[in-house]
Amino acid sequence: MIPAAFTYRRVSTVEEALALLAEHGDDAKLLAGGHSLLPLMKLRLAAPEVLVDVAGIADLRYVRLDGDTVRIGALSRYHDLQQDEILLEHARLVAHAAGVVGDPQVRHRGTIGGSVAHADPAADVPAALLASDAALVIAGPQGSRTVPAAEFFLGPFTTALGPDELLTEIQVPSKAGTGWGFEKFTRRAIDWAIVGVAAVGQSVALINMGGTPLRAKATEAALTNGASIEDAAAQAAEDTTPVDEPHATAAYRKHLARVLTARALEQAAGRTPAGLS
């Protein structure tokens, strides 16, 4: 399979990328690792006329601790993040999620910014960021703006990013010492999640239970009110809209959400000296 013809442009600064986006508008797509976009282009589900390769913007590949906030450059690869010492201490859930995306080859190429901007509802990292109360920093022609993860994901493959904007940084509040858990159910090791759950403390986000990553609000409220993990997890599928298809019915996915939420919360409790309280 070969993508439809396009013009390849390589940039080395955010400004150059924004200038090309301003020039080409909807006809252009940004290329980072390419592990979400290139498969779509090979299937001819996407056919941009201009590909702007931002992978060479060296300034967007970093992990820094700034007070109580972990700042992650959007072009950081999964492979870099899964073993990053700052993340392992302050945002272990995010490091873990990065380490279970795809396979080693994918993690050598794919970037956290690419995953977030692509916004596949079955992706691992966006849910980890949503559970972590992360924020996304976006550069555009009018300057920079910051959007909470809860307001960033609008629908399947749809985000708050405008066609002339570039995601530059992911900000994650430090969760040092807070228990975390992550579960995903797949048919084969490297598959997308049929359903997944990311939990840190009493925050729970669901993977592939709707068009965007979703907070399990009923479960979180129950935990806040002192419910047991078992009782709280039983409410994990409330207000979700999973797809219904031959690999997994909607009812089965709701069952998975409840079971995996219980497991992820048990993991989180086990990783906190004092349990969830």
Added chain:
Amino acid sequence: MMVHIEVNGRATAEEVEDRTLLVHYVRDVLGLTGTNIGCDTTSCGACTVLLDGESVKSCTVLAAQADGHSVTTVEGLGTNGELHPVQRAFREQHGLQCGFCTPGMIMASVSLLSENPKPTRDEVRAALEGNLCRCTGYHNIVSAVMDASGQEVQG
């Protein structure tokens, strides 16, 4: 566009379409057909090569993205007619049946051992999750990687 890619230690410079995939550059432009195309959808790992020393699936990388970088294919592993230690171990441990997945398995294994020189059998299995063997010959493939790392094969 013109791309300059170091392939197996040799500088290459070729005019290609912007949409050319790295696997097609290697196979069709350079004639290095040791790298196989399997699923063509980033799943099976048959097309795995090293890009700047790290395993990647060359069906999901543009030749343009590799411009200015170095690529190693299975043809580039051996030296002076001698098999690379991972190639030798795959032969000795019978780490192949039909052989179609083998170049990708070997490249993924080389990448693993460069990051983790003494993996456990479980770590080898996890590290090869992106490579499918439809003969299901995984057991001996894991043994081959253990052998190549200079450890007891166990198994």
